[in-house]
Each structure stands twice: as C-alpha cells, then as structure tokens.
Amino acid sequence: MRFCDLIIKKRNGLKLSEKEIDYVIKEFDEGEIPDYQMSAMLMSIYFQGMDINEIKYLTMAMVNSGKIIDLSSIPGIKVDKHSTGGVGDTTTLALAPMVAAAGVPVAKMSGRGLGHTGGTIDKLESIKGFKTELSLNKFIDIVKKVGASIISPTSDLAPADKKLYALRDVTGTIESIPLIVGSIMSKKLAAGADAIVLDVTTGSGAFMQEYKDALKLGKIMVDIGLELGKETVAVVSNMDEPLGFAIGNSLEVKEAIDILENRGPKDLRNLCLVLGAHMLKLGGAAKNYEEGRSRLEKILKEGTAFNKFKEMIAAQGGNTKVVDKPELLPSAKYCTKIKADINGYIQKIDSRLIGESAMLLGAGREKKESEIDLSVGIILKRKVGNKVKINEDLAEVYYNDSEKLKEAKNKLFSSFVIGDKKPKKLPLILATISQEGVKEWE
Amino acid sequence: MRFCDLIIKKRNGLKLSEKEIDYVIKEFDEGEIPDYQMSAMLMSIYFQGMDINEIKYLTMAMVNSGKIIDLSSIPGIKVDKHSTGGVGDTTTLALAPMVAAAGVPVAKMSGRGLGHTGGTIDKLESIKGFKTELSLNKFIDIVKKVGASIISPTSDLAPADKKLYALRDVTGTIESIPLIVGSIMSKKLAAGADAIVLDVTTGSGAFMQEYKDALKLGKIMVDIGLELGKETVAVVSNMDEPLGFAIGNSLEVKEAIDILENRGPKDLRNLCLVLGAHMLKLGGAAKNYEEGRSRLEKILKEGTAFNKFKEMIAAQGGNTKVVDKPELLPSAKYCTKIKADINGYIQKIDSRLIGESAMLLGAGREKKESEIDLSVGIILKRKVGNKVKINEDLAEVYYNDSEKLKEAKNKLFSSFVIGDKKPKKLPLILATISQEGVKEWE
Numbered sequence: 001m002r003f004c005d006l007i008i009k010k011r012n013g014l015k016l017s018e019k020e021i022d023y024v025i026k027e028f029d030e031g032e033i034p035d036y037q038m039s040a041m042l043m044s045i046y047f048q049g050m051d052i053n054e055i056k057y058l059t060m061a062m063v064n065s066g067k068i069i070d071l072s073s074i075p076g077i078k079v080d081k082h083s084t085g086g087v088g089d090t091t092t093l094a095l096a097p098m099v100a101a102a103g104v105p106v107a108k109m110s111g112r113g114l115g116h117t118g119g120t121i122d123k124l125e126s127i128k129g130f131k132t133e134l135s136l137n138k139f140i141d142i143v144k145k146v147g148a149s150i151i152s153p154t155s156d157l158a159p160a161d162k163k164l165y166a167l168r169d170v171t172g173t174i175e176s177i178p179l180i181v182g183s184i185m186s187k188k189l190a191a192g193a194d195a196i197v198l199d200v201t202t203g204s205g206a207f208m209q210e211y212k213d214a215l216k217l218g219k220i221m222v223d224i225g226l227e228l229g230k231e232t233v234a235v236v237s238n239m240d241e242p243l244g245f246a247i248g249n250s251l252e253v254k255e256a257i258d259i260l261e262n263r264g265p266k267d268l269r270n271l272c273l274v275l276g277a278h279m280l281k282l283g284g285a286a287k288n289y290e291e292g293r294s295r296l297e298k299i300l301k302e303g304t305a306f307n308k309f310k311e312m313i314a315a316q317g318g319n320t321k322v323v324d325k326p327e328l329l330p331s332a333k334y335c336t337k338i339k340a341d342i343n344g345y346i347q348k349i350d351s352r353l354i355g356e357s358a359m360l361l362g363a364g365r366e367k368k369e370s371e372i373d374l375s376v377g378i379i380l381k382r383k384v385g386n387k388v389k390i391n392e393d394l395a396e397v398y399y400n401d402s403e404k405l406k407e408a409k410n411k412l413f414s415s416f417v418i419g420d421k422k423p424k425k426l427p428l429i430l431a432t433i434s435q436e437g438v439k440e441w442e
Numbered sequence: 443m444r445f446c447d448l449i450i451k452k453r454n455g456l457k458l459s460e461k462e463i464d465y466v467i468k469e470f471d472e473g474e475i476p477d478y479q480m481s482a483m484l485m486s487i488y489f490q491g492m493d494i495n496e497i498k499y500l501t502m503a504m505v506n507s508g509k510i511i512d513l514s515s516i517p518g519i520k521v522d523k524h525s526t527g528g529v530g531d532t533t534t535l536a537l538a539p540m541v542a543a544a545g546v547p548v549a550k551m552s553g554r555g556l557g558h559t560g561g562t563i564d565k566l567e568s569i570k571g572f573k574t575e576l577s578l579n580k581f582i583d584i585v586k587k588v589g590a591s592i593i594s595p596t597s598d599l600a601p602a603d604k605k606l607y608a609l610r611d612v613t614g615t616i617e618s619i620p621l622i623v624g625s626i627m628s629k630k631l632a633a634g635a636d637a638i639v640l641d642v643t644t645g646s647g648a649f650m651q652e653y654k655d656a657l658k659l660g661k662i663m664v665d666i667g668l669e670l671g672k673e674t675v676a677v678v679s680n681m682d683e684p685l686g687f688a689i690g691n692s693l694e695v696k697e698a699i700d701i702l703e704n705r706g707p708k709d710l711r712n713l714c715l716v717l718g719a720h721m722l723k724l725g726g727a728a729k730n731y732e733e734g735r736s737r738l739e740k741i742l743k744e745g746t747a748f749n750k751f752k753e754m755i756a757a758q759g760g761n762t763k764v765v766d767k768p769e770l771l772p773s774a775k776y777c778t779k780i781k782a783d784i785n786g787y788i789q790k791i792d793s794r795l796i797g798e799s800a801m802l803l804g805a806g807r808e809k810k811e812s813e814i815d816l817s818v819g820i821i822l823k824r825k826v827g828n829k830v831k832i833n834e835d836l837a838e839v840y841y842n843d844s845e846k847l848k849e850a851k852n853k854l855f856s857s858f859v860i861g862d863k864k865p866k867k868l869p870l871i872l873a874t875i876s877q878e879g880v881k882e883w884e
Contacts, residue, residue, distance in 0.1 A: 039485075
C-alpha cells in the first residue's frame with residue numbers, strides 16, 4: 001500500500017476500507033507515515049468527509065492503538081460522560097458525585113483546558129493535594145469504594161488520537177466531524193465504560209457554533225456508539241452564553257459546590273440534572289429520564305452528592321475542608337468590576353470572548369505548555385435576558401497580575417450586548433439524540 | 443501572521459493576499475514553515491483553488507525565491523517553450539535547432555524524466571560527451587554563437603518551486619491547476635525568456651487527462667504570462683496515443699534526427715511545425731503563424747536545422763557523428779516484438795501504459811534517484827487508425843535485462859485496443875490559446 005495513493009483516493013472522494021484505515025492509523029502511530037503526508041490526508045478528510053463505516057474503522061483503529069481499560073471488576077453499568085467543551089462548564093465536578101450517589105459508578109478520565117475552554121483536571125487541581133494522576137488499580141479501587149473517581153487519561157489511552165490531535169491542531173483540521181467523532185469516541189471506548197452520555201455544545205463558545213452542525217455531530221456520535229455496542233445518548237446544549245456565573249478554575253469549583261449544596265445557577269443545575277438523568281437511565285438506576293431526574297433532585301436536596309464529592313476528594317488525596325469552606329480554595333488578590341454603560345436587557349454574552357478574557361487573566365492556556373493561575377477568573381452578575389441599569393455591575397474580574405487586565409476587561413465588556421427589548425431566549429437543551437431518534441426543542 | 447490561520451483562511455475558501463502568499467513561499471523556502479503545515483495548505487489549495495491574482499502572486503513569489511536569468515546580452519526576442527509532458531515527446535530536440543535556424547534564439551532549460559514521462563535532458567545524454575550542466579555564461583555564449591542551447595536548470599532557478607514540487611509529489615497535490623501554473627510559469631519566468639509557447643498535452647498519457655481541464659490550464663497559463671508581461675501562446679495537443687513511434691531516450695534522439703532530416707512520423711513533425719511557427723511569430727521571425735510554418739518547412743527541406751543541431755551538440759561537447767550515424771547512439775542488446783492477436787483497426791494506444799512499459803524496461807525513473815538505461819525502449823509499428831492483421835507487428839521492444847520484460851510486454855500489449863471499425867481520430871492540435879482568445883478545433 002502506497003500512502004500517497006490513499007491520500008489521492010480520499011482526495012477524490014472515494015471511501016477507505018477497514019484495512020486501509022487500520023494501516024493509516026497504525027503506520028502513523030508508529031512514525032512510519034510522516035506528518036506531512038498525514039496532514040494532507042487529514043485535509044482530504046476535512047473536505048471529503050467519511051461515511052459511518054469509515055468513522056467506525058477510524059475510531060476502532062485509534063482505540064486499538066492503545067489499551068482498552070478493563071472496568072469489569074467494578075460492579076454495575078459504568079456510564080461515561082463527555083462534553084465537546086464550553087465556557088464555565090463545571091458539570092462534571094457536580095455530576096460525578098450526583099450520579100455516584102444514585103448508585104451508578106463513574107470512572108471518568110478528563111482533560112485539561114486549552115484555548116478559551118476550561119478543563120476538569122485543572123479545576124480539580126484547585127483542591128490542595130488532589131491527585132489527578134493515579135495508577136489504574138488505584139483508580140478502579142476508588143470507583144469501587146466511593147463510586148466515583150476522575151483522573152487524567154493514562155498515556156496508553158488511544159495514543160494515536162493524541163498524536164493525531166496534535167497534528168490537527170496546527171494544520172487547520174480540527175473542525176472535521178469524522179475526525180472529531182473519531183477522537184472523542186475512541187477515547188470514550190478505550191476508557192472502558194459500558195454506556196456514554198454526550199453533551200454536544202453549540203453557540204458562540206462551542207466548537208460547533210451552528211446548531212445544525214452540533215446536531216449532525218451528535219447524531220453521528222450516537223450512531224458510532226451504538227454501532228460499537230455502547231448505548232449512547234447525546235444532548236445538544238446551548239453554549240451561546242457561558243454556563244453558570246463562574247469562569248475560572250477555583251471559581252468553578254466553588255460553583256460546583258453550590259450545585260451540590262442544592263443552590264447555584266439554574267442553567268448549570270439544569271444541565272447537571274439532564275445529563276445525570278440520562279446517566280441514571282443508562283446505568284439502570286432509573287426506569288426513565290423523569291424518574292432519573294427526580295431521583296437526582298432528591299439527592300441534591302438530601303446532600304448525599306455533597307458528601308460523595310468529599311469522599312472522592314479524600315480518596316484522591318485532596319483537602320476535603322474546601323468543600324465546607326470554599327474560601328480555602330486559591331483566591332485572587334484583586335477584584336475589579338465592569339459596569340453597564342446604558343440601560344436595557346442583556347441580549348447576548350459571547351462565550352468565546354469571555355473564555356478568551358479569562359485566558360488573558362491567566363485562567364486558561366494559550367499553548368499546551370502554558371502555566372495557569374487557578375485563582376483568577378470572572379463572575380457574571382448578569383445573564384442573557386436580565387435587566388440592567390447604567391452603572392450596575394455586569395461582571396466581577398478576579399486577578400493577580402495587571403499586565404493584561406485592560407485587554408481582558410475590554411474583551412469581557414465587549415462580550416455583553418445590551419438592547420431595549422427583552423430578548424427571546426433559546427432553551428438550554430436544544431435536542432436529545434438516542435437510539436429512539438432525535439427529539440428537538442419545541 | 444500565524445501560518446495555521448492562513449491554512450484555515452484558504453480552507454474556508456477565502457483569497458490570500460500578495461503579502462500572505464509572499465510570506466508562505468518565503469518562510470517555506472527558508473524552512474520556517476514545516477512540511478506538515480505546508481501540505482495542509484497545498485491540499486486546501488487543491489480543493490479551494492486560487493484566483494488569477496493569487497496564482498500571479500504565487501508565481502512571482504517562487505520566481506523571487508531565486509534569481510531571474512538575464513538573457514539581455516543575447517540579441518533578439520528569446521522565446522521559450524514548455525510541454526506539460528508526454529510519452530514519446532521528442533519535440534524539444536527537433537524544435538530548438540529548427541527555431542534557431544530561423545534566427546530566433548533558443549535558451550532553454552529542460553528537465554529529466556519522472557514516472558511514465560520522458561525528459562529532454564536524459565535524451566540529450568544519449569549523445570556521448572554532451573554536457574547538460576553548463577555555467578550560465580557558457581550557456582549564454584552558446585546561444586549567442588549557435589542560436590540554441592539546452593541545459594539542466596541551475597539550482598537557483600525558482601528553488602521554492604523545487605522544494606514545493608517534491609512535497610506535492612508525495613502528498614497527492616500534483617493535480618491542482620493553480621499549483622501547476624505556479625510551478626511551470628515561475629520556472630519559465632525565472633529562465634528569462636521574453637515570450638513563451640506552451641504545449642498543454644491532454645489524453646491518457648498526460649497529467650490533464652480531460653480536454654476541458656487542459657484547456658482551462660492553458661487559458662490560465664496564458665493569462666498569467668500576459669499579466670506578468672510575457673507574450674504567451676498555448677496549444678492543447680492530443681497525447682491520447684504516444685507522439686511519434688519511438689519511446690525511450692536514444693530511440694527518441696534518432697527520431698528527432700529523422701525530423702531534422704525532413705522525414706519521421708507525421709504527428710511529431712506536425713507538432714514541431716505548429717509550436718515552431720508560434721515561436722517564430724512571437725520571436726519576430728514571421729508575420730503570422732502561416733508564414734512561420736512555411737518558413738520551418740523550408741528549413742527542414744534545406745537541412746539547415748539538421749546542421750544547427752550538430753552545431754549545438756558540438757558546442758556542448760557532444761559527439762556530432764551520431765547525427766550522421768544514429769547507429770552510434772547507445773543501442774540495446776536484444777529486440778523482441780509484440781503482435782496482434784486479431785484482425786482490425788487500432789482503436790486506442792494508451793500512452794500511460796506505454797510510458798510505464800518503457801519505465802519497466804529501464805527507460806524511465808520510478809524515483810528521482812533511479813538510474814536509467816538510455817538504450818532501451820519501444821518502437822510502435824502501428825498507430826491509432828492503422829489496420830492490422832493477426833500476427834502482424836504492433837511494436838518492437840528493445841531491452842538489455844529480461845527481469846521485467848514480461849511485465850513490460852504485457853503492459854505494452856494491453857495498451858493496444860483493436861476493433862472492427864476504423865476509429866474517428868481527434869486532430870493533434872485541439873486548441874490554440876493566445877492574447878486574441880481561444881481557437882478550438884472544428
């Protein structure tokens with residue numbers, strides 16, 4: 001097989017066979033196919049796409065580049081959750097203990113933040129002592145004992161995807177549905193869960209800015225999950241404004257604690273309940289979505305998820321005191337505010353600009369190697385649809401270093417659009433995709 | 443400027459500015475842009491194309507990566523000629539002395555063969571002692587004295603194109619009109635001619651297998667030439683069957699000598715007369731095409747081009763005796779034949795298969811580094827439209843090594859399609875493109 005002929009085949013819009021895709025991923029992973037040929041293949045895939053079979057072969061080839069984690073020693077149906085990324089998206093931190101409290105084991109591997117989006121592992125590292133790199137045995141032990149554990153991916157989790165993603169990142173080939181599906185689903189399948197719940201975000205802060213693209217991505221991911229024998233549900237959620245009020249690592253941990261204390265922002269709470277209810281249903285802990293949701297509402301009310309979070313922190317070596325006293329989390333030295341310059345209703349809060357503003361403060365990484373400041377960030381004081389008067393607060397800015405403060409505040413300020421009329425707001429959950437089909441909002 | 447943003451810009455179908463294209467070519471040439479990013483850019487160009495301005499910027503950026511050869515010390519209008527490549531295409535060898543004999547100076551840089559197509563420099567090296575690598579001063583001196591010289595390109599002739607072509611060759615990005623135009627025209631412009639005649643081949647043995655693609659390529663090349671201040675004429679010629687009878691280096695030199703002796707295959711003679719007539723017109727040696735053509739017919743009849751060829755060979759250190767005694771050229775040890783297995787008319791002779799067959803015999807290079815055998819090749823005994831009876835010769839095969847002979851003979855045999863009816867044959871010249879517009883065959 002000459003690799004250049006396979007590039008030309010895909011470039012010309014033909015389908016690659018299972019054998020050909022296996023060859024491509026294996027040889028690339030082993031360094032036999034040079035990056036300059038692989039990037040031409042990636043760009044051909046960007047333009048010509050892949051059908052469901054090709055995506056399936058791609059996904060499995062990447063799974064098979066590493067080891068599939070064996071979670072079979074953990075009793076029960078293990079349900080994994082993945083979000084395509086957002087701004088202020090603290091769901092995993094609250095969701096894992098909620099679902100575990102309902103008896104569904106959560107063995108989750110999460111990533112770090114990159115660019116304008118945050119990452120669960122960074123957030124967890126706001127908790128003093130919390131270890132995010134554990135051996136597989138320790139990880140499984142914690143899930144068995146506590147019901148939930150969240151760690152960084154092990155290095156043998158779909159290593160070909162890691163290599164491929166790094167190349168996509170610098171060659172303009174991130175935004176390709178088959179490549180996104182292959183990347184996400186290979187990691188989920190390699191992580192060994194029995195069922196998967198996906199949060200496909202859309203809007204200004206998401207990779208898929210258009211609803212129709214997010215819906216398409218969700219459908220294909222559910223199809224691939226089902227094809228590969230994993231029950232899969234996807235929700236398409238609106239990430240046009242940030243989720244919740246907090247953006248920044250320790251600020252988001254505080255907000256997750258609020259949720260677990262049965263308080264906190266409505267949208268974040270709602271998303272946790274929706275995703276959690278699907279996880280409970282897939283995990284066999286609820287007959288249907290409605291039952292799952294009311295069970296989780298009860299769990300939040302009774303504080304069992306709050307306690308489960310503490311148990312998980314303790315098991316991973318973290319300081320559990322922060323859960324009772326969130327003021328023990330890293331906090332920034334200074335706070336300043338941005339205020340409205342006219343009266344009106346908030347029409348729009350651009351998530352991407354907010355994420356970029358937080359990155360300028362130091363909450364996010366511009367490059368993979370960048371250091372981040374866990375304490376800094378933004379607290380929104382107004383959300384879309386809220387009324388605001390001139391000189392009232394729009395947001396608080398927590399910072400340590402004033403070097404890029406002005407730029408960050410400008411970006412933050414420009415993310416707010418204020419107008420006369422109360423805007424029509426889209427619901428948080430735009431669609432639910434499962435084996436039974438697609439249910440869009442009414 | 444972040445190069446990845448430029449990849450995304452082109453990927454999304456936007457136009458690159460002159461500054462951006464200059465940046466891309468300069469940084470790539472200097473090794474600042476890695477191959478894996480450049481190949482993603484090339485594939486984006488393959489899919490999204492470039493407009494006439496972008497192609498102009500690309501061409502000039504590649505010209506400016508090296509030196510523009512100064513031919514101003516040679517009196518007269520210097521006319522260059524380029525063919526997009528074919529099988530058995532010996533035109534340059536006959537054309538250069540023909541045009542020089544008419545008083546138009548020919549200072550030509552030619553390439554080597556690659557894949558199924560041959561190269562003029564290889565063919566010339568069949569002539570014992572003939573030097574194809576000369577200093578620029580020596581080259582110019584020969585053109586001044588003799589009127590014609592053909593050498594290998596100097597290393598500073600559009601070096602960025604050389605690097606880019608090598609990358610395109612292994613990344614499935616050869617067949618892109620803007621990249622083909624940029625590559626050809628940058629070399630022609632850097633080579634310093636005042637006017638350019640292009641032979642755009644089409645059919646089974648050509649890069650542009652479809653006539654409409656070849657026509658499009660020709661039009662864009664003429665536009666780019668005119669935009670950059672060089673009078674340019676292109677003909678689209680039919681390379682569906684090989685040109686002439688001979689395929690292979692010394693065999694083609696013999697055939698060029700036949701042309702110069704006012705004999706030889708009709709199609710090859712005709713193409714030489716057509717291209718030459720345009721060169722004479724652009725070079726100011728003929729008022730119009732018709733006058734140019736009849737002048738060249740006279741030159742062939744009187745043998746002045748034949749003598750000019752000898753002068754050029756002598757000036758470049760070659761053995762001129764081969765022109766009078768072509769049997770002194772390298773000749774293969776063995777000859778075998780392939781014969782018709784049915785009665786009928788030749789419907790088709792697939793040029794690409796013939797080229798590949800000759801390559802298997804050793805006449806061409808599979809890779810740039812491969813050694814070639816100057817003596818081997820194929821002589822066609824029938825061309826499209828000819829009648830043939832069972833057991834009559836289709837072609838002769840000249841070989842030294844029987845290792846791949848069977849495979850070569852099979853390929854050669856399969857290139858002939860024989861059928862009952864006399865086929866309708868397309869003319870050799872399908873279109874002529876100039877400042878005045880496009881003239882297609884009737």
